[in-house]
Amino acid sequence: MSCERDGRVLFQGLDFSIVPGSLTRVEGPNGSGKTTLLRILAGLHDGFEGQVLWQGRPRNDDRESFLRNLLFMGHRPGVKPLLTPLENLRFLISGRQAITDGQLSEALARAGLAGFEEVSCQHLSAGQTRRVALARLLLSDEPLWILDEVFTAIDQQGVEGLEQLLVNRAAMGGAVILTTHHEPELPGMDRLRLGQGGGREF
Amino acid sequence: MNSEARPVIRPMVRAVPILPAMWAVLKRDLQVNFRQLQDTLNPLLFFVMVVSLFPLGVSPEVSFLQVAGAGILWVAALLSTLLSLDHLYRHDFDDGTLEQLALQPQPLYWLVLAKTVAHWLVTGLPLVLLAPILGVMVHLDGNSIAVLCLTLLVGTPVLSFIGSIGAALTLGLRSGGVLLSLLIIPLYIPVLIFGTGTVAAAAEGAPVGGYLALMGAFLVLAITLAPFASAAALRISLSNN
Amino acid sequence: MWQFFHKLGSPKWFYGIAGRWMPWLLWSGLVLALVGIVWGLAFAPKDYLQGNSYRIIFIHVPTAFLAQSVYIMMASAAIVTLVWRMKLADVFVKSVAPVGAVLTFLALFTGAVWGKPTWGTWWIWDARLTSMLILLFLYFGVIALGAAISDEKSSARAVAVLVLVGAVNIPIIKYSVEWWNTLHQPATFKLTEKPSMPVEMWLPLLLVVLGLYLLFGWLAFVRMQTEILYRERKTHWVKTLIRPEGAA
Structure with a gap:
């Protein structure tokens, strides 16, 4: 998967899968496309080249059931x-x-x-x-959670509770993908690192 | 291990009901509108003020107002709808509820339909209810007022539905409001023509059933097609975010 | 078929093809249009009712005709944009929308000029002229929306949606304007081509129409080439095209 915005390549050659029971943190500097990646996965952003599969099939084949299984939380809380x-x-x-x-x-x-x-x-x-x-x-x-900057504006106590919730969720077989400002130390957390300001020029 | 005892989350393959979701959208939008009543009333006040400009700016003569009255009310209704459209999606867009709406498992078509109906209930319907009073003020006769109200009743939802496409297309753009009017006004022309033309025909004593039926056909067309375009436009605007 | 489609999607390939076609389009278009116009303005017979003033149809009718076809072409391209996401279709829409607007304006202008000797006034709310005016508004909307969205892909799709919505509305607009016209002023004298137009009149007209189509094709290609160069300015092929020696 690759994505280009306003003539700038955000990421290229991205290939990964999210399995049940996993907790994945998307990392990278500002402007590396973390939010865009999450929005692409959720189906809110479609200016990208490549494929998003849900249970082995293209996501848009059965959009309804994909969406029923997805909980997305963006920058703005909704x-x-x-x-x-x-x-x-x-x-x-x-x-x-x-x-x-x-x-x-x-x-x-x-x-x-x-x-x-x-x-x-x-x-x-x-x-x-x-x-x-x-x-x-x-x-x-919903088995799939996509959470963009969920810890924003939450106090210390709340952060701990939320971290516990996410870990428990993964243990129960849910899949969580998130971005955070702070560096959470969560057991069993995978990291997906995006490049510095968007990979190489072409 | 005790993980055996824990509930396990699995993917679901389950049909989602559409009607309750539509009802929830409709109810929420009405609630929001009633809690900011002033914002909801502003387009109506605008409607009344624009109508009163014509006697002041052109002529208060009964003979002029009788001829022009229906047109004045229709143009004012059209402008006031245009003003209100900018808010149709903007607040939802800003607070993030629009992206949640787009991610609901129900097809966006139905949710957009519900939102547009809510928009009409708070902007179009009050115009129809105010029209008789203003009709008397521009010296329309009873029959003309009745026909005028009927055309507004059938025509204002068309304005809401077509307008929702423009509102969705210009969402999140700096030049939103004026641009929205530029895109939408040409598309409003047929409704305006038939709305005022029907009243004119009624004033001459011609039967108006056929014209009203034609406006009804516009409405059916707008309800079936416009939400598709609006939903597509919303996805584009969200994607651009 | 699919391979052809795929090629069409490649701006580089199109850039080359357009370059090869352009001289043909330009010269054949110029010859046809000039022959038609000279024939029509200088040699075709006078109209028994309007005298010489009718001769403006040799400009008015072709521009009005083309102005409407351009919108239909844009609508077809809009479908291609939405269904196949082909970049080139959007290049076409963005490139020809201003051309369509200018043609519409020319049709309106020549219509007004024609109106002066025919009706004794510059502007009449005649059904055709009014429809053309609304078409001009539609073009303005398309151009304005395209200019307002900076992201290329979003802009392409948003404009495509608007063009299609407009295309669905055009027949409705035409129909309602005609109805409105009969309601307000019983038809007196319409700007319509008479069905019984003699050969000496319609043949030059046909030549101008064909010539104008070819010239439009040329202009569209010129503008599309420019647009492609701008959009692909970061790619290797454009860089070497502009500076063959290389920047190094």
Whole structure:
């Protein structure tokens, strides 16, 4: 797989697979294409040469079932400021699972938002907003997680909890691909290194 | 080992229901709109103000307003729809919910359809409801007002659906608002022509059923085709992000 | 077939082919158009109703005709862009959109000039002229959107979607404008070619139309070559083409 943006090669000759039970961190300097790679894998970005396979078949052959198995979290948390955490979480899950409000509240509480369920998200801090999105991980039944900079704005305690969650997820047979700002030391983590500012010129 | 006891996550092959997802999108968009009521009302106020410009700028004579009234209301409705379109996807784009929408397992077509219906409910429908009052102010007779409202009722959703293509294409571009109008206005012309033409025909006492049916055909065409184009345009805009 | 398609996708290959075709297109187009125009303007018989003023159709009709065909060509290229992701199709759309806009403007301008002696006024909201005006708006939209998106691939696909949406709308626009026209002013005098046009009139007209098509092909190739050079400016073949001795 290779990708070129605005006339600049981001990466070339990339070939890898993600297996169940793995935890992979995409690494590289700023501008090396980490976010673009994650967006390509999720199917949000398609300006690339090459193939993305899901269970051995081209992903777009059965896009619906691929998407049903994918949980993607981008730079922007996907939380509407005008809605409450409960409404946001309910919406994010609505197209995927049938879940009761009780389960939603419980997930929000575990994410550290107990008491904030009915507060409009515009009154929450950046970290709390991020936690609304993270609460979704607690309910997720998708085997593939693609997480771009999930640790942004999360406090130390939250980081530890999230790291534990990711490790457990891999142990349960889920696959996690992520990028992070800090250097997490997670047991069994694979590294996928992207080149300095985009490989070689042609 | 205790890993045997743990639940194991496996890939799913399961059909996903479409209607509940559409309903969730519709409900969410209405909720968001009601929580920023001022933003939702602004295009309506704009509509009223533009209509009042014509008597002031051209002529308050009854004979002029009677002839031009339907056209004035239609042009004002068209402009106010154009203004509101810029917000259709922009907030979702900025806060990241749009990419979540694009990654829902349901085809994007249906979700875009739901979003556009929500847009019409908060911008188009109120225009239709306001039209009788403004119709009286521009001296249209009762029959003309009734026909005008019918054409707006059938025509404004077409405006929303076609406009959603433009909104999706110009998403994330610096020159969004004006560019959107440039792209969309030519496509609005047939609806405008039939909207005002039908009222003119009614004023002359001609039967208007056929014209209204034709506008209905525009609507059906817009509902079936426009979400395809909008969904494709959204994917392009997200890919460019 | 597939190999041909594949080749068409290669800008370098097209650059060479276009270079070989261009002189033929230019000269044959010039000859046909000039013969047609001279014949039409100087030798064709007068119109019994409009006298000499009708002679502007030898410019008006070909430009109007071509302006519409260019949009159809763009729509076909847009399908190729969306389905096969062929770069060259987008090069074509971006290169000919301004040409189409200019042709549309020329058709409108000559229509207005024709209107002065015919209707006694420069502009009449005649169905054809109005349709052409809307076509001009569509061209403006395509050009503006193409200019607004910097990323090449996104720009190509966004413009393709817009061109196709426009193409679906063109018949609807034409139909509604014609209906609107009959509603507001009962047809008096239309800018239509009479079906009973004598041979001495339509033959030169045909020559101009053919000539203009060939000239359009030439101009499209010139513009496409420029666009290709710009887009491929970083590749080896363009660098050696521009500086044969090499930068070293």
